[in-house]
Amino acid sequence: MNTIRPDHEVIIIGAGPGGICAGAQLTTRGIEDFLILDRGDGFGGSWRDNHYPGLGVDVPGFCYQYSFRKNPDWSWMFPKGDEVLAYHREVAAEFELGARARFGVCVVREVWDERNGWWEVHTDGHGVITGRFVISAIGAYIHAKDDPGIDGLGDFRGEILRPDSWDHDYDLSGKRVAVIGTGASSVQISPSIAPVVQQLSVFQRTPVWCLPKPDMAMRPWMRRGLRIRGVGTSIAFATNVVVETVLRVVYQTPKALFRPGARAFDAVGRGVYRAYLRAIVKDKRTRTELAPSYGVLGKRPTLSNDYVPNFNRDNVELVTSAITTLTPHGIRTADGVERDVDAIVLATGYELFSDPESYHHGAVVGRGGFDLADFYNTQRLQAYQSVSVPGLPNRWMLVGPYSWIGTGWHELVEISSGHAVNVIDHARREGHQIAEVSQTAHERYHRKVREQGRTSRTTSAR
Structure with missing residues (x-):
């Protein structure tokens, strides 16, 4: 001691x-x-x-x-x-x-x-x-990540916005904006700013599973119900049981059974998601590029009711050509196209x-x-x-x-x-x-x- x-x-x-x-x-x-x-x-x-x-x-x-x-x-x-x-x-x-x-x-x-x-x-x-x-x-x-590994980051003369240090004093109205990344923050940011910007370019490296979000305003009667002793706890418990059951199936099922089941699950899941994209996204090329080639459990999926429909807007485009460099006034991609932008949102993730x-x-x-x-x-x-x-x-x-x-x-x-x-x-x-x-x-x-x-x-x- x-x-x-x-x-x-x-x-x-x-x-x-x-x-x-x-x-x-x-x-x-x-x-x-x-x-x-x-x-x-x-x-x-x-x-x-x-x-x-x-x-x-x-x-x-x-x-x-x-x-x-x-x-x-x-x-x-x-x-x-x-x-x-x-x-x-x-x-x-x-x-x-x-x-x-x-x-x-x-x-x-x-x-x-x-x-x-x-x-x-x-x-x-x-x-x-x-x-x-x-x-x-x-x-x-x-x-x-301060540096997302994109050449020319220090050369860009416009506004750089990051999810963890957003400048709310910068007015996006009428601006040409690029969002780099398609993870959880991009899925929320992109449809939120699209209605006010002149042009929105979303740069995608890997397609993301973006499933419909069963969101709704909580009505007074719903809140009263959650105040009843045990109601909220029971709902949360039931949700946890479902998630835990799925996870246990994933890691406890013998490989001999899991492999063919997983392949079938992934194939059906991708088919259903492609059908969802066909129902929502008007442009064939865009919906093809939005479709992931991996299974829904290969990467944590995102939830949004706005992200996928956002690509139907006339002022929104999906860019899948790899970024080669940032220029003083925009972004140049591997296909030789340079897009002039006023602001770049670096939704490129964290350590x-x-x-x-x-x-x-x-x-x-x-x-x-x-x-x-x-x-x-x-x-x-x-x-x-x-x-x-x-x-x-x-x-x-x-x-x-x-x-x-x-x-x-x-x-x-x-x-x-x-x-x-x-x-x-x-x-x-x-x-x-x-x-x-x-x-x-x-x-x-x-x-x-x-x-x-x-x-x-x-x-x-x-």
Whole structure:
């Protein structure tokens, strides 16, 4: 037992949905000596940083909330961004997390202090803060990609807009705009700005599955129904059961049965989607280029009622020729065409938690110089229960390898933060200062995950 105390018992890195959840759970357990650090200016995480046109949730509101703080008053079945941000800030205020938070603090390095048995959290301009335990709640979207790898980015003289730093003072009315990318943010941004711009060019590298979104305004009687005890919980539970069943079919069905079934499922799915495109999109070439060649489970599908019909507008075009370079006034593609544009929306993605290259050397250094980035970039992503790694004592990540459960984000972070808080609480009550998953337990768990994922990996490789 070390009698010297660190600055805080627990340091939470990140003030998004995960950090708020961890803080609430620590508070509920009576663990009050914790500090939340975040590089932004308040609670909310991605919902604070992203505020682009059309922003919203792609799961129903009754699945996108904490189990300990239900919200029956969503305005829409699939809530909009500003309402989601307000919800998270309300939860943070109810648990009085603001008094235990420091904003505008960017964490650049975490180093395990072997002698003292705690973590040194190095910040950019705010010194070193020590904590016995660290909960990394940085989320799935670590950093927006500053450079999407397009030649000539620095040469363009027009406006550059990004989903995580949208300039609302820039008026898009009557402008020629290019949206690069067809992921979730592009699916929301493109149809939102199309009615006001002069010309919209959507640059597509890979077609995206964009399924109809069963969205609707939540009527007063619907909200009253969700206030009835157990109604919202039962609906969310039923949704989770359906998703869990589908996922179990994917990774637990024997390969001999799954392969032909998956091929048939993909073929039928692509056929149905092509029929949907024929019914919606007028131009034959456009609907052909919008059709994915991979199965619906090959990449997370998007939901929108506006994205596909958006290509029927006279001022919207789909561009599939590869971008070769940006020029001072526009975009040149491999077919030799140069399109002059006033603004470019870079919907080109983030450094994701699921990409080993997102973990940088020296950022997280544990026992005996163990470097998380070196481990992940050589051994690929793995973690016990998706939250802890041998060599990193007293540290948990709320969004780790194979942590996605297919439904609402809040269930995921409640499970992972609950794991961390349970261990911290147990260690405190038993008088232990160090808790670390054993190499044996980690390897046993990872073998189990690989075995269960063999079917989906084989199918994806095909």
